[in-house]
Amino acid sequence: AYGPTESTVNITDHHLDGTEEGSVPIGRPFANTQVYVLDSALRPVPPGVTGELYLAGEQLARGYHGRTALTAERFTANPHSTTPGTRMYRTGDLAHWNAHGHLTYDGRTDHQIKLRGHR
Template structure:
């Protein structure tokens, strides 16, 4: 919690595989408790999925997947790791769409 009420704080989240920032949450300095990672930027999707890649209900443990325009193509010179982490996106109607499994 900040000691500066009225200050605008932005919690930005995103791994390098998604051009660093993929979500943000703006705080006004008066919030208490855990800070959410926020909502995805335009042309970006964020999913919390189970092991069968199905969305989980809010508050349920799952794995975070990122998708959209900001996603990298994969890891240079590491095809096995790319195949493991960058998977087909079953939640997109765009042919060839992929998503990144954050781990």
């Protein structure tokens, strides 16, 4: 399972069957969850092309408590939704869709790490 703290933690999942080669996919999104792999202009990238991972749906947090600037930076308007006012979360993770329609994690856009639960 994959998911950041800014959501309900689990956003995607992938069941291992032993046939995976190379990077293990992080899977497909759960119900009521939208996952986008986007370029710098917030356009979807084709399968196999790495882009930044964005999340949307009912499971997103409203933002960071007491950190309005960071909230505005990471929780942005969702241009891919037909519902006005919906947001998506910019994860900072890089990913691509593989040939089987699963997400594969490709790294970070920055040098962030988590150590004992702290960034």
